[in-house]
Amino acid sequence: MNSSELQRICDWLIDGTWAAQEPAVGIADFCERLVAAGLPLWRFGIFIRTLHPEVFGRNFIWRQGQGVEIGSVDFEILDTPEFARSPLRIVFEQGIEVRGRPSDPDSKRFPFVDDMRAEGATDYIAVPVPFLDGSIHATSWITRQPGGFSDDDIAAIRAVIAPLARISEIISQRRTAEMLLDTYVGNRAGARVLGGQIRRGHHDTMQAAIWLSDMRGFTALSDRLPAETVVEILNQYFDCQVAAIRGHGGEVLKFMGDGLLAVFPIDEYVGDAAHVCARVLEAARESRASVEALAFPVGDGVERFRFGVALHVGNILYGNIGGGNRLDFTCIGPAVNLAARLEKITGRLGRTVVASEGFANVCRHDWHQLGEFPIAGFSKAQRVYGLAEETPVVMA
Template sequence: MNAPPKIDPVAAHPDSDVLHWLTNDTRDERFIDNIFAELCVRLQRAGIPVKRASLHILIHHPQWLGARIMWVDGMREAEIARVDYDVRERSEYIGSPANEIHDGATEVRENLERDPSPGRKHAVYDEMREKGLTDYVAWPLYHTLGKRHIVTFATDRPGGFDDAHIGCLLKLLPILALVSEIRVKNRLARTLLETYVGSHAGELILAGATRRGSGTTVRAAIMICDLRDFTRISDNWPRDDVIDLLNGYFDAMSEPIARHGGEILKFIGDGLLAIFPLSHPSACADLLHAVAEARQAMVALNEKNSEAGRAPLNYGIGVHVGDVMYGNIGSRSRLDFTVIGPAVNMASRLETLTKQLGRTVLLSRAFADFVESDFDLERVGEYPVRGFSEPIELFAYHG
């Protein structure tokens, strides 16, 4: 008896090559938006008439809840839009397919060639009808431990998707869930590291710099900033007011530092430690530009605080330059990626001296040598600094 002829699964099931590609050929692509755009193009080539598709991912970034990845026929790349934390209070979300999925629906299907289904008169459906789309489907995309994201597909084919199209798309969901979860968790790990240790330190940690004691010597400009009278404020103000005040203060200080290439290594109570590596020729000038912008931001913050009946915030900044040890320090099971060394101690001492000398920003002579010709610095004099044998020549910077 002759053996039955072998059936080419790709020829028999036009979505099989898409599944094979998604399963086996995406390992070298780091970004889920690129994978999603390519997926949609491959679905079209397989005869599945996708005209518009979106992927809605919950990220829980410190500044935004998630992201919407949108692909439309003809786009070479998917479009990424951040989703704010308050989105669930907005009309664009209330009653939307995303709302239904997050409330537990396992499928949202809308025939866009007919009048809206009862209870589904949402703007997103009107928008799709106006663009000539005929059918829309949304499904939850399940990640580990029941975490639900959303994927949607729409078509302009007369009559919409047929049963075979829907079957092919459903077959993709488990693989798309796995592929997307890996990328989302990679992005989340990177985001968390950037948030808690800074972008440069985060990159080093992801690259394998996780062993206790591992590190390198870096020559850098060091900036330490501390809020004055914080103990009095925290003892006398309501907790939420104290947190709001600290967040406003750190925003005013941190955003200019990041804008000018500095890296905040840690927040210490009401203080912060930042470095500007001298691998950038303009690092010292960049630091002073950041200080000037931070001071302007603090003026604006104090005006806002005054309008709310709060006292102005005062602060001190100490700046030095030198070699620091940059790396992992801590116990066997709990590490901190930071900088240590005499140069850090000097910056800390200068910040403390700002109170004694009545200055907001104090710079060491070593730092001033890098920028004195380009910035208007006031020589304050020579002063003893605790822990250092010789007096240090100090300069004030008024921004």
């Protein structure tokens, strides 16, 4: 392999050009530059472990003439026979190179290498990619060149690992920040924080449909079941709502015990309030069906659940609120306060879904007026609406 071309590739990695591209584009560019410089590369893979509650890692696989395939794996892969007999397991656990020549009988311990031989591979090497934080990630390099990789080829691969690790770590850290912010504060709020809105007092005013829900009988449930069981129930219960909320354009801002606060932004310039509120109502119906179907086995019995959700629409203040260096990106305002008060009324009325007069006026539907109720903190009684399709259920 041409040494001056190899140096140019290392310099290209170090100057950060790749970081400005989509990962798949950068990886394809990287591999094509190596091939043009003389490395007989047929297939390349880079496997980056992630800091995500559900995803173990992401993989990017380049094949000559086929571009880059992107995938991800969850933590269940760690318990599979395929991973147990994978060269990458050794790389992740021991941080060492693993070479497998399909012609070498010792490579039979790696079924993947046998699979690659069937596609014409003559050599395979997995090389660790150490990050500065001590975590180990991995690359795999495969050739179809007769005789496999030469000593010079292996030296060239090792030479690009350090700059590849640095640029990969930069991209990975930014993606990790995005994922963590998305996971813990929501995608819109996360984007704002990552974009620099980190000072206390930074805020925007926006119109939104507001969703505030909680589980019926949660206090009693917590009192009679082990804490670990309650946590598992809450996770499944929230799953019933979060998928519907996000699927219909909402953002979950906060979990408060068994309570959930979400907003569905409304573009006032487009005038899509009716469309947004219709999607909110559809999310509420989907969540209601999911919660009703949820059956959690406890001992010899099964726990069933009910919840209530209040829907309102109005202007909210959306931004950084907190004390000292501990901030929360959340929403406040009279509209949020009203939604919280209405949510308490759902239990008294035996309803799953209640809406404010403002929401019912925007979301034209078969609503049933439930009456006017005095609301703490509000000077006037508020008219409340329920779905005509619902039959009130008074909990004992």
